[in-house]
Amino acid sequence: xxxxxxxxxxxxxxxxxxxxxxxxxxxxxxxxxxxxxxxxxxxxxxxxxxxxxxxxxxxxxxxxxxxxxxxxxxxxxxxxxxxxxxxxxxxxxxxxxxxxxxxxxxxxxxxxxxxxxxxxxxxxxxxxxxxxxxxxxxxxxxxxxxxxxxxxxxxxxxxxxxxxxxxxxxxxxxxxxxxxxxxxxxxxxxxxxxxxxxxxxxxxxxxxxxxxxxxxxxxxxxxxxxxxxxxxxxxxxxxxxxxxxxxxxxxxxxxxxxxxxxxxxxxxxxxxxxxxxxxxxxxxxxxxxxxxxxxxxxxxxxxxxxxxxxxxxxxxxxxxxxxxxxxxxxxxxxxxxxxxxxxxxxxxxxxxxxxxxxxxxxxxxxxxxxxxxxxxxxxxxxxxxxxxxxxxxxxxxxxxxxxxxxxxxxxxxxxxxxxxxxxxxxxxxxxxxxxxxxxxxxxxxxxxxxxxxxxxxxxxxxxxxxxxxxxxxxxxxxxxxxxxxxxxxxxxxxxxxxxxxxxxxxxxxxxxxxxxxxxxxxxxxxxxxxxxxxxx
Amino acid sequence: xxxxxxxxxxxxxxxxxxxxxxxxxxxxxxxxxxxxxxxxxxxxxxxxxxxxxxxxxxxxxxxxxxxxxxxxxxxxxxxxxxxxxxxxxxxxxxxxxxxxxxxxxxxxxxxxxxxxxxxxxxxxxxxxxxxxxxxxxxxxxxxxxxxxxxxxxxxxxxxxxxxxxxxxxxxxxxxxxxxxxxxxxxxxxxxxxxxxxxxxxxxxxxxxxxxxxxxxxxxxxxxxxxxxxxxxxxxxxxxxxxxxxxxxxxxxxxxxxxxxxxxxxxxxxxxxxxxxxxxxxxxxxxxxxxxxxxxxxxxxxxxxxxxxxxxxxxxxxxxxxxxxxxxxxxxxxxxxxxxxxxxxxxxxxxxxxxxxxxxxxxx
Numbered sequence: 001x002x003x004x005x006x007x008x009x010x011x012x013x014x015x016x017x018x019x020x021x022x023x024x025x026x027x028x029x030x031x032x033x034x035x036x037x038x039x040x041x042x043x044x045x046x047x048x049x050x051x052x053x054x055x056x057x058x059x060x061x062x063x064x065x066x067x068x069x070x071x072x073x074x075x076x077x078x079x080x081x082x083x084x085x086x087x088x089x090x091x092x093x094x095x096x097x098x099x100x101x102x103x104x105x106x107x108x109x110x111x112x113x114x115x116x117x118x119x120x121x122x123x124x125x126x127x128x129x130x131x132x133x134x135x136x137x138x139x140x141x142x143x144x145x146x147x148x149x150x151x152x153x154x155x156x157x158x159x160x161x162x163x164x165x166x167x168x169x170x171x172x173x174x175x176x177x178x179x180x181x182x183x184x185x186x187x188x189x190x191x192x193x194x195x196x197x198x199x200x201x202x203x204x205x206x207x208x209x210x211x212x213x214x215x216x217x218x219x220x221x222x223x224x225x226x227x228x229x230x231x232x233x234x235x236x237x238x239x240x241x242x243x244x245x246x247x248x249x250x251x252x253x254x255x256x257x258x259x260x261x262x263x264x265x266x267x268x269x270x271x272x273x274x275x276x277x278x279x280x281x282x283x284x285x286x287x288x289x290x291x292x293x294x295x296x297x298x299x300x301x302x303x304x305x306x307x308x309x310x311x312x313x314x315x316x317x318x319x320x321x322x323x324x325x326x327x328x329x330x331x332x333x334x335x336x337x338x339x340x341x342x343x344x345x346x347x348x349x350x351x352x353x354x355x356x357x358x359x360x361x362x363x364x365x366x367x368x369x370x371x372x373x374x375x376x377x378x379x380x381x382x383x384x385x386x387x388x389x390x391x392x393x394x395x396x397x398x399x400x401x402x403x404x405x406x407x408x409x410x411x412x413x414x415x416x417x418x419x420x421x422x423x424x425x426x427x428x429x430x431x432x433x434x435x436x437x438x439x440x441x442x443x444x445x446x447x448x449x450x451x452x453x454x455x456x457x458x459x460x461x462x463x464x465x466x467x468x469x470x471x472x473x474x475x476x477x478x479x480x481x482x483x484x485x486x487x488x489x490x491x492x493x494x495x496x497x498x499x500x501x502x503x504x505x506x507x508x509x510x511x512x513x514x515x516x517x518x519x520x521x522x523x524x525x526x527x528x529x530x531x532x533x534x535x536x
Numbered sequence: 537x538x539x540x541x542x543x544x545x546x547x548x549x550x551x552x553x554x555x556x557x558x559x560x561x562x563x564x565x566x567x568x569x570x571x572x573x574x575x576x577x578x579x580x581x582x583x584x585x586x587x588x589x590x591x592x593x594x595x596x597x598x599x600x601x602x603x604x605x606x607x608x609x610x611x612x613x614x615x616x617x618x619x620x621x622x623x624x625x626x627x628x629x630x631x632x633x634x635x636x637x638x639x640x641x642x643x644x645x646x647x648x649x650x651x652x653x654x655x656x657x658x659x660x661x662x663x664x665x666x667x668x669x670x671x672x673x674x675x676x677x678x679x680x681x682x683x684x685x686x687x688x689x690x691x692x693x694x695x696x697x698x699x700x701x702x703x704x705x706x707x708x709x710x711x712x713x714x715x716x717x718x719x720x721x722x723x724x725x726x727x728x729x730x731x732x733x734x735x736x737x738x739x740x741x742x743x744x745x746x747x748x749x750x751x752x753x754x755x756x757x758x759x760x761x762x763x764x765x766x767x768x769x770x771x772x773x774x775x776x777x778x779x780x781x782x783x784x785x786x787x788x789x790x791x792x793x794x795x796x797x798x799x800x801x802x803x804x805x806x807x808x809x810x811x812x813x814x815x816x817x818x819x820x821x822x823x824x825x826x827x828x829x830x831x832x833x834x835x836x837x838x839x840x841x842x843x844x845x846x847x848x849x850x851x852x853x854x855x856x857x858x859x860x861x862x863x864x865x866x867x868x869x870x871x872x873x874x875x876x877x878x879x880x881x882x883x884x885x886x887x888x889x890x891x892x893x894x895x896x897x898x899x
Contacts, residue, residue: 050751052751078750078752078756080751084751093744094748096745096749108821109820109821110754118824119823332716334715334716361716365709365713369733372733373733387719
């Protein structure tokens with residue numbers, strides 16, 4: 001179905017091709033997952049499938065890419081729209097019509113499909129993706145998971161034979177991600193669609209994949225079964241990391257597969273894991289007292305009482321719209337409480353401005369780029385030093401510690417997601433705020449970048465910073481946090497030690513907890529620390 | 537028997553609003569103007585869609601009110617002096633004669649205030665008519681009935697319109713982010729700090745949207761010889777231009793003449809023919825086209841009755857001022873205007889949709 005024949009792709013005057021003499025064949029009806037670290041060429045590979053690379057992005061392509069026999073050399077993306085459906089990383093930004101139903105029909109209108117066929121296909125797709133209740137809704141009112149499914153539906157109505165998905169679940173909470181993946185699974189199994197999907201969150205998708213396309217980052221590409229690739233890559237979900245450490249064969253990819261070989265491990269592990277060295281807790285740096293926030297008729301937070309102490313890493317979890325971002329906003333003074341109080345070391349954050357605010361609280365928003373506006377990394381660091389009154393060179397030193405060497409002349413927008421996050425974090429940390437708030441920090445981060453982030457957060461906590469991170473990423477929460485607060489519909493439904501909260505919930509439990517249940521182990525590190533002799 | 541709820545054809549509402557707007561342009565009688573605004577408001581209240589854009593009506597109403605207030609204030613402070621009944625006297629500042637009769641301060645007459653009020657009101661009624669059309673039928677729905685030749689222009693306009701709320705959203709986000717960095721948001725550097733990320737994001741969004749539209753088959757065309765293509769393009773432009781000039785001549789105060797009518801008809805005809813030829817290039821179909829049935833005719837006829845009555849019975853001398861007296865109600869145009877409110881009850885109800893819940897976002 002998808003054929004790459006000696007394909008090399010080079011952008012601009014870059015000396016090194018992104019893909020170097022790649023030949024691969026993806027047969028019809030296969031769910032094929034593209035894996036590789038950031039910058040290894042995943043998006044380029046996906047873009048080449050429908051000719052967006054090079055017709056839209058520029059760059060030089062040699063060799064041939066053929067989809068169902070059509071060569072992208074002679075067919076621009078619009079001429080492939082009836083064969084390949086492409087859904088980008090941020091589907092909400094790519095909607096054209098104003099209601100769900102019109103959005104679903106838009107592609108077919110461009111392809112001049114007959115009206116009666118259009119009518120039928122829209123109904124089919126509404127049912128297939130569970131969108132029937134949303135048909136009259138405005139596309140701007142959809143939640144993340146709904147928007148993703150509408151975007152898939154909008155290309156599906158054209159009856160394509162190949163579906164290309166770029167990070168379909170990265171921005172979604174676990175339940176919404178399940179919805180989207182279930183829909184994709186049905187498309188592959190019931191309709192025989194060929195799906196090519198890139199995703200960083202392997203723990204969510206790897207068990208659905210028939211084959212993996214692995215981009216090691218040197219321009220080559222390998223196609224093999226998930227087990228064989230997972231045996232060798234550096235980026236692996238926790239189950240695979242544990243299985244590889246324990247030498248289980250065949251390699252399990254799902255919790256169910258891992259339960260059986262883990263039985264012996266469960267029998268021999270100590271009942272209580274040896275805890276990691278947690279930072280000693282200091283005094284409270286932030287408190288919320290009966291905090292209520294209302295937006296018009298909507299109550300976003302209902303009488304929340306919470307305090308965060310120095311040295312503590314708190315994971316804030318809950319589905320989209322549960323009030324996580326609002327709580328962070330209230331803690332840093334952006335959101336005005338309707339009732340109740342917020343205090344940062346005795347002061348109301350709403351009263352703080354300028355340098356006083358940055359010295360009390362540092363915030364890294366969902367899009368770290370919002371904080372940055374310098375033309376180069378070096379300029380950004382200098383500005384941060386000047387604005388916070390720090391010794392010149394402080395921000396640059398923090399950045400080096402967080403991210404290693406970063407080219408100082410690069411524009412912040414040209415950094416990888418992980419590097420940009422580190423730059424924003426460095427800028428914020430230059431003021432040495434006692435409280436650090438992060439909103440969805442792992443969006444677009446690969447596993448190595450996530451490991452570095454966890455290490456960084458731990459070090460910051462050890463230095464006495466309090467960290468609150470709002471996240472959907474259960475693995476990150478398990479690795480980094482000592483305390484978990486679960487919000488639902490504006491209420492705190494659970495607040496306690498991460499180990500206790502997370503193991504009690506099927507939604508928020510990390511993979512290792514599910515494999516080793518009922519033992520309260522959360523991460524591979526827990527296992528290694530508690531029983532180094534059990535892992536060969 | 538109640539009709540099944542549905543949205544009416546957008547063109548019906550826009551023609552109806554156009555008729556009301558045209559009527560308002562023929563009069564400077566404050567009573568009639570206020571009646572027209574009230575009629576529009578009644579219909580909007582009864583038949584506006586449940587989608588977010590319909591809420592822009594309230595915003596436009598406020599803008600209309602502001603127009604009236606500003607016009608009156610400007611007249612009081614800066615306007616040309618009218619002789620008549622002095623209400624009060626402001627200290628006068630003599631202005632040089634080359635400013636063309638403008639004056640600052642001086643005696644303020646009731647006539648001056650009344651005339652400023654009426655001219656402000658005419659503009660305000662025009663705004664409310666536009667707001668009504670926008671609330672009753674989103675302009676995006678209008679693109680669905682555009683002829684094929686203009687379809688792509690229409691999509692560009694609609695996409696540009698969706699960028700405005702998105703721009704506002706990212707502006708709010710970036711501003712809060714700047715505040716979190718402890719940075720002043722005012723001043724030249726502050727503006728740069730906000731504008732650069734917002735514009736970068738808008739650009740990235742535009743590129744992502746263009747890529748997605750291209751992948752979804754937008755801009756597929758059938759082949760036409762290039763001379764035909766160029767000729768038809770030029771034909772559409774020239775024809776529309778001539779039609780616009782003709783329309784202006786016909787409705788302007790100077791009155792219609794034969795050349796204007798010929799320009800209008802000839803231009804429209806040329807544009808239609810050229811548009812048809814160009815439209816053969818665009819291959820697309822329409823999903824669930826809005827039907828045009830009885831209620832649509834009713835809406836258009838109600839608008840037509842209002843406009844026709846004004847053409848026949850209202851001959852206000854717009855260039856002369858309004859007499860300084862309590863206006864008498866002219867019964868015929870007043871009753872005709874009320875007919876314009878008929879669609880509020882005589883058309884099918886709008887289908888209900890789930891309301892939009894605003895999602896707050898941090899920074």
